[in-house]
Amino acid sequence: MTSATEHQQRELRVAARALARGNLVHAYGHCSRRLGADDFLVCAAKPMGTILPRDVGTVVPVKGALPDGVLGEVRIHQAIYARRPEIGAICRIMPPQIGLLALLRRTPRPRHGFGAYFAPHPALWDDPRLLRDDAAAGLLADTLGAGKAIVMRANGAVVAGESLVEAVALSWFLEEAARVEVGLMQMNQDGEHTLLTADETTARQVTAGRVYERMWEYLSFGDPELP
Template sequence: MDENTKIAEKLAKAWRFFFDRGFIEGFGHISARTTDPQRILMAPRSLGRDAAPGDFVIVDLAGRQIGTTLELPSELPIHLEIYKRRPDVGSVAHFHCLYPTSFGMSERMLKPTYFLASIFRDGIPIHPDSRLVSNAERGAALAATLGSHRAAIMKAHGIVVVGQDVEEMLAATYILEDNAHRTWVTASMGDIEYLADEAMAEIEAEMLKTRGPFRRIWALCECHTSEAGAAPGRQAFKAE
């Protein structure tokens, strides 16, 4: 099995995990960079729950499909413009998750309240434009808002989360939603006590050194999808 097929398998597992946990609900898409850094594997438009590795489309960073003519998400520029500007990013997710998106419609900023969310200690910026990111100009603006951060909230729209690979993207998305949910619950009880930066810095350093939480959340994904199986899908992936 070549490396691109392995990446596609991980995307299919991540997709089914997100789908079953309500992250997608008709909207959202994920992608990953291939072994060729100028090409990505992209979820096509209207991808169903039972995604297979072969369902993901090879697209270059100019937006041209390789070997297919499937309809792609209108917000493909989210992915393309981030990959162009962030060579450290190997995977991107865009969803309309309830809890983190709510912080884009509130005066309260989403900050780490739960220890795993220390990976977001450098901030989660809010992109001020709520429109569909349907062209390169809007994609570039969102990428600029994201900057060097791991995630951004799109005001009254959704979220974008990045990782160095599919596993990290999945774990970061899971943690972002979980932290937002816990913060929302805490706010209903009264004042929120945020984690101190000194504590977050130590926790973040340990997490990034061992990648333990990323591996644990990915294991949760694999456990969830292990019985689902994977059909061959539409195409095989070859380095060209």
């Protein structure tokens, strides 16, 4: 298998702590980055906010048994990487507002700029059980399809991006979209009248102008491994 460079290890540690800093994970959650066609690097199997500069991730094959010490749900990463060659990073997150919506079997719709990135809405995995076998992980990846995120009922969400920067930023966007959805539900204003139009949604799916990079810088600011 491919060996991870120190730069790749460090960026993954920064991403893990950024997700924790953004209240997108707690004791549970993990993230990974692709190393090549056949393997990827997953973060240390510990609460992401507690990952230290000396902690190293584990190289995992896209196909095959998980290495010792790797969390069982990393099978989800394997299944997505196997199906989506363009995906370079995956975040398994536990955002609170997304969790609330998912209990109602709902996912956020495009009502403001951040929600537009997941139009028409993130997929829903309607099963609260942990995914610890290859068959279930494969079905979840099939349900995600070509999307950027899938929400898991009573079990957080999975976000996929072409890079760690994109995946981390989209994780924050997803939770912000859920916050808006929940707020509108509380005001009984979550009808069609608060949705962006198709043209507005397309216009807000902007990636130029360092959109993802600025969110990465916001979430990673002050990290001990950044200058």
